Amino acid sequence: MALALGAAGLRAQAPARGQLPALPKGAPKVGDMAPDFALPDTQNKTVKLSELLAGPAPGMAARKGTWVLLVFYRGYW
Amino acid sequence: MRSIQQKNAEITERGVRVVAISVDPVETTRAHIEKQGFTYTFLSDVPMEVIKKYDLLHAAGFKGNDIARPAEFLVDPTGKVRWANLTENYRVRAKGEEILKVLDELGVKASADETVTVER
Numbered sequence: 220m221a222l223a224l225g226a227a228g229l230r231a232q233a234p235a236r237g238q239l240p241a242l243p244k245g246a247p248k249v250g251d252m253a254p255d256f257a258l259p260d261t262q263n264k265t266v267k268l269s270e271l272l273a274g275p276a277p278g279m280a281a282r283k284g285t286w287v288l289l290v291f292y293r294g295y296w
Numbered sequence: 297m298r299s300i301q302q303k304n305a306e307i308t309e310r311g312v313r314v315v316a317i318s319v320d321p322v323e324t325t326r327a328h329i330e331k332q333g334f335t336y337t338f339l340s341d342v343p344m345e346v347i348k349k350y351d352l353l354h355a356a357g358f359k360g361n362d363i364a365r366p367a368e369f370l371v372d373p374t375g376k377v378r379w380a381n382l383t384e385n386y387r388v389r390a391k392g393e394e395i396l397k398v399l400d401e402l403g404v405k406a407s408a409d410e411t412v413t414v415e416r
Contacts, residue, residue, distance in 0.1 A: 237387035239365050245351030246367065249380055253371040256346040258317065258339035261326035266339055271313060272373050284373025286312040286404060288395060291352050291364040292297060293386060294318030296328040 253289070301334050303392030309406040310399050312370075317341050319363050370398060378402055 247253055257267040271287055300307070300314060307314060314336035318325070322340045329338055341347050347364045354365040368390045370379035379398050381390045399405075 235385065237385040239354060239357075239384050239386055242382050242384060243351040243353075243365070246382055247350060247369060247377045247380060249377055251377050252375050253369060253377050254346075254349045255375070256349065258341050258346060259322050261322055261329060261338050261340075263322055266315070266337065268315075268371070269375065271315070272371065272375055286310070286373060286378075287371045288300075288307065288312055288314045289367075289369040289371060290297070290300065290314060290316040291347065291350065291367045292316055292318045293354075293358060293363050293366060294320040294325075295358045295361065295363060296320055296324060 253287075297334065298332070299391040299393065300395065301332075301336065301392075303396055304336050306396060307392070307399070310404045312399065312404065313337065315339060317346060317364065319344060319347065319361075368395070370395075370402070 253268065255267065255269045257265050260266050268287065268289075272285055274285055297316065304314060315338075316334075316336065317339045319341060320328075321342055325338045325340055328334075339346075341364075344353060344362060344364075347353055350367070350369075352364045352367050354363050357363040357365065366383055366386050366389055368379075368381040369377050372378050379402065383389060
């Protein structure tokens with residue numbers, strides 16, 4: 220019985236699969252300005268966030284300015 | 297990533313560019329996205345400068361290596377964050393469908409719909 224309880228206790232403490240550390244405090248929040256950056260794309264061309272935002276929207280030449288969906292992912296593909 | 301690819305045409309139609317960022321080197325990413333058929337923009341942040349700037353470092357997150365924790369941000373043309381999605385479990389991520397719903401809520405529409413009045 221003690222052994223079974225012990226095992227259950229361990230299970231309860233084990234993190235769920237995929238569990239991440241506590242949410243970061245410094246990540247941009249709604250209403251904040253997204254920090255600008257420049258990084259290489261898969262053609263080794265430098266892409267700058269502020270330039271993307273200022274440029275024409277893909278498939279919508281008439282609209283000034285582009286929205287950007289930033290997707291951070293874990294990688295190690 | 298795949299569910300966003302599946303909705304990428306619909307997302308792009310609304311004037312939104314999808315930009316993915318990870319620690320993977322340029323060559324690794326290029327090979328992978330070609331194989332997977334991903335067509336949006338992938339950027340490489342090997343030094344983790346941007347990942348740290350956005351406070352998304354997951355120390356030793358993959359086999360002892362530092363990586364980014366998954367997160368999505370929708371940025372408007374002025375550079376302001378209009379929607380942010382951080383997860384406490386990397387198996388729970390924003391899907392393409394959810395992104396479209398958020399764009400609906402923010403009134404980010406395809407050009408053909410721009411004359412439609414949004415009731416609030």
